[in-house]
Amino acid sequence: MHGAAGEDSVPITRHIVKMAILLNVVLWAIAVVLIVYEVGLIQAYPAGGDESQQGDRRMQYVAAVVEYPALGDPTKEDPQLVIGANCERYIRFMRQARDQSADIIVFPECGLTSMNLPPTREQLRKVLTPIPEPQNNPCDDDSAAQVLRNLSCATREARMYTVINIAEIEECANRTGCPDDGALFYNTDVAFDRNGTIVAKYRKYNLFVEPGFNVTEMPEAVTFDTDWGGRVGLLTCQDFLYQEPARTLVEDLHVTDIAYPVAWFNELPFLVATSVQAGWSAARRVSVLASGLHRPRAGNAGSGVYQAGGRPLVAALPTADNVGAGQLLIAPVPITRAPPLETRPTAAPPAPLPVRASHIHVKTSEAGDLLLYQDYLAPYHAVELLPGAKHAVRICHAGDASVGAATFCCDVDAEIDLSTPPPSSLLPYRYMAGIFSGVRNFGGVKTAGIKVCGIMACGGETDAGGEMCGLWNTSLSAATATLHRAIVAANLTASTTFHLPISLTGELLPVAADKLRYNADWHGASVQIESPVTDLLVLALWARDTTLDGDQPLGASATAA
Structure with missing residues (x-):
C-alpha cells in the first residue's frame, strides 16, 4: 500500500509544478500587457521625468x-x-x-x-x-x-x-x-x-x-x-x-x-x-x-x-x-x-482669499526700449506719505457728479523708512496716497468708469498730477526707501463692477507673492504688503464701473512716458 501511494504522488507533484509554471507565465503576460499599456499612455501624453514626477502630474499640468x-x-x-x-x-x-x-x-x-x-x-x-x-x-x-x-x-x-x-x-x-x-x-x-x-x-x-x-x-x-x-x-x-x-x-x-x-x-x-x-x-x-x-x-x-x-x-x-x-x-x-x-x-459670497507662495520666479531684461504710457493723474486727490512716520489716513475723491460718479473713499496705512540716501546720480522716489472716482480716456478711443486708490512712488512732485508721479525712471531710486507696512482698503462692492489688486516693483513685475496679501468679500477689499519691500512703485485697488462707460472723461487721455 505504501508503494502504491508513492507512485500516485509523482504525477500529482508534476501537475502542481505545471500549474505553478503556467501561473507564472500568466502573471508575466499580464505584467507585460500592463507595461505596454502604460508606455502607450506615456507616448500619447508625453510627460518625461521619473515616477515621482509622473505622480506630481496628477496634481498639476x-x-x-x-x-x-x-x-x-x-x-x-x-x-x-x-x-x-x-x-x-x-x-x-x-x-x-x-x-x-x-x-x-x-x-x-x-x-x-x-x-x-x-x-x-x-x-x-x-x-x-x-x-x-x-x-x-x-x-x-x-x-x-x-x-x-x-x-x-x-x-x-x-x-x-x-x-x-x-x-x-x-x-x-x-x-x-x-x-x-x-x-x-x-x-x-x-x-x-x-x-x-x-x-x-x-x-x-x-x-x-x-x-x-x-x-x-x-x-x-x-x-x-x-x-x-x-x-x-x-x-x-x-x-x-x-x-x-x-x-x-x-x-x-x-x-x-x-x-x-x-x-x-x-x-x-x-x-x-x-x-x-x-x-x-x-x-x-x-x-x-x-x-x-x-x-x-x-x-x-x-x-x-x-x-x-x-x-x-x-x-x-x-x-x-x-x-x-x-x-x-x-x-x-x-x-x-x-x-x-x-x-x-x-x-x-466669496470668502477672504490670501495670496501666498514660497517664491516667485521671474525673467527680466535690461531697460531701454519699452515705451511706457502714463495715466493722466491731475484729477487725482493725493496725500504725501513722509518717510520716518507711520501713516493711517482716510482719503476721499468727490466723484464728478456730471457723469454720475459718486464720492469714493479708502483707507491707507503705511510705514516708510528712507534708510539710506541715494547715490548722488539718483533722486529718491517720494510716496503718495492717491485716489480717483470718475471717467478716464483710453487713448482717445474709449472712455471708461473707474475708481482707484493706492500708494504710488513719485519723483519729486508733491502732487499726483506732477510729471514724475507714477512713472518708472532710471534716474530715480526706489531702493533707498523701504515700505515696512502698506495696506490699501476700500468698499468696492456697491458702486463698482469689478476690481483688481495691483502691485508693481521697479522691475515692472508684481510684488513677490510671499510678500503680498489680497482679501475681498461683500464688505470690501484690501491689498497689503506683509514684509518689507524696497522697490515698490505701486500698491493699489483699481476698479471698473462699466455703467459710466462712454461718458466724457475728466481730463486728458493717457500719454506716452
Missing part, C-alpha cells in the same frame, strides 16, 4: 506661453507669406514646449499677422482666414486653410492643447446684419485639443483700435474641458477690463483657467501688463495663461503664467527689444478641477 515678436508687415508683403512665416515659428515653439512636457501652449494676439493690418476692409480680406466650427479637424481636411492645417497637424504631433489668435473671415451673404461686402471679420481665438481638433472658437468682444473688425451680437462665453479636469475659458486683451464675457466664464461656467492672447499697451502706474494679469487672476480666482505680443518700442510686452489667486509662477516684461524669435515661458500649474456644468453650485 504644465502650461507654456510665448512672449512673441511677430514677423512681417502684411501692408507691404504678401499677407499669406507673413502668416506662414509666423506659423513656422509657432511650430518650433510647440516642439520646444513638447520637449518640456507641456500640456498646453498659448500664443499672443496678432502674433500670426502682426499689428500692421491694412486700413480698409477690402485690403484686410487678404489677411483673414476662414475657421471651421468646433469638432472639425483641419489636419484631416484638405479644404482647410493652410495655416490651420499646419497648426492642427503640429498640435497633433506635439500632443498638447494649443490656443492661437487669428484674424477670421465668415461669409454671411443674405443674412440679417451682414455688412455690404458680404462677410464678417473677427479677432478670434482658436483652441485645438491634443489630436488637432478644434474644441473652441472665441470672437473678441471688447475691441480696441481695430477698424474693420466686427463683434458678435452678444459677448460669447467660450470654454473647453481638458483631460486633466480643468475648464479653460478664452479671453483676449481688453476683455480683462470689461465685465462680460469674463463674469459669465468665472461665475456661471466655473472656468478654472483662462487662456489669454494679448497685445497689451503698458501704462503706468496701474495698467502694466504683468500687474494686471496677476491682479486679474487674484480677483477672479482662476489661473491665467497670458501670452503677450512683443513690440516694446510701441508699448506692447508682458506675459506670464499665474496660479489661481494671483501667484506669478513665471512672468516676464522684457523692457529691451532683444528677445529674438521670442521667449518661451513654462511652468507647472496646480490643477483645479471644474464641476460638471449640470451640477454647478450657486454662486456664493
Whole structure:
C-alpha cells in the first residue's frame, strides 16, 4: 500500500509544478500587457521625468506661453507669406514646449499677422482666414486653410492643447446684419485639443483700435474641458477690463483657467501688463495663461503664467527689444478641477482669499526700449506719505457728479523708512496716497468708469498730477526707501463692477507673492504688503464701473512716458 501511494504522488507533484509554471507565465503576460499599456499612455501624453514626477502630474499640468515678436508687415508683403512665416515659428515653439512636457501652449494676439493690418476692409480680406466650427479637424481636411492645417497637424504631433489668435473671415451673404461686402471679420481665438481638433472658437468682444473688425451680437462665453479636469475659458486683451464675457466664464461656467492672447499697451502706474494679469487672476480666482505680443518700442510686452489667486509662477516684461524669435515661458500649474456644468453650485459670497507662495520666479531684461504710457493723474486727490512716520489716513475723491460718479473713499496705512540716501546720480522716489472716482480716456478711443486708490512712488512732485508721479525712471531710486507696512482698503462692492489688486516693483513685475496679501468679500477689499519691500512703485485697488462707460472723461487721455 505504501508503494502504491508513492507512485500516485509523482504525477500529482508534476501537475502542481505545471500549474505553478503556467501561473507564472500568466502573471508575466499580464505584467507585460500592463507595461505596454502604460508606455502607450506615456507616448500619447508625453510627460518625461521619473515616477515621482509622473505622480506630481496628477496634481498639476504644465502650461507654456510665448512672449512673441511677430514677423512681417502684411501692408507691404504678401499677407499669406507673413502668416506662414509666423506659423513656422509657432511650430518650433510647440516642439520646444513638447520637449518640456507641456500640456498646453498659448500664443499672443496678432502674433500670426502682426499689428500692421491694412486700413480698409477690402485690403484686410487678404489677411483673414476662414475657421471651421468646433469638432472639425483641419489636419484631416484638405479644404482647410493652410495655416490651420499646419497648426492642427503640429498640435497633433506635439500632443498638447494649443490656443492661437487669428484674424477670421465668415461669409454671411443674405443674412440679417451682414455688412455690404458680404462677410464678417473677427479677432478670434482658436483652441485645438491634443489630436488637432478644434474644441473652441472665441470672437473678441471688447475691441480696441481695430477698424474693420466686427463683434458678435452678444459677448460669447467660450470654454473647453481638458483631460486633466480643468475648464479653460478664452479671453483676449481688453476683455480683462470689461465685465462680460469674463463674469459669465468665472461665475456661471466655473472656468478654472483662462487662456489669454494679448497685445497689451503698458501704462503706468496701474495698467502694466504683468500687474494686471496677476491682479486679474487674484480677483477672479482662476489661473491665467497670458501670452503677450512683443513690440516694446510701441508699448506692447508682458506675459506670464499665474496660479489661481494671483501667484506669478513665471512672468516676464522684457523692457529691451532683444528677445529674438521670442521667449518661451513654462511652468507647472496646480490643477483645479471644474464641476460638471449640470451640477454647478450657486454662486456664493466669496470668502477672504490670501495670496501666498514660497517664491516667485521671474525673467527680466535690461531697460531701454519699452515705451511706457502714463495715466493722466491731475484729477487725482493725493496725500504725501513722509518717510520716518507711520501713516493711517482716510482719503476721499468727490466723484464728478456730471457723469454720475459718486464720492469714493479708502483707507491707507503705511510705514516708510528712507534708510539710506541715494547715490548722488539718483533722486529718491517720494510716496503718495492717491485716489480717483470718475471717467478716464483710453487713448482717445474709449472712455471708461473707474475708481482707484493706492500708494504710488513719485519723483519729486508733491502732487499726483506732477510729471514724475507714477512713472518708472532710471534716474530715480526706489531702493533707498523701504515700505515696512502698506495696506490699501476700500468698499468696492456697491458702486463698482469689478476690481483688481495691483502691485508693481521697479522691475515692472508684481510684488513677490510671499510678500503680498489680497482679501475681498461683500464688505470690501484690501491689498497689503506683509514684509518689507524696497522697490515698490505701486500698491493699489483699481476698479471698473462699466455703467459710466462712454461718458466724457475728466481730463486728458493717457500719454506716452
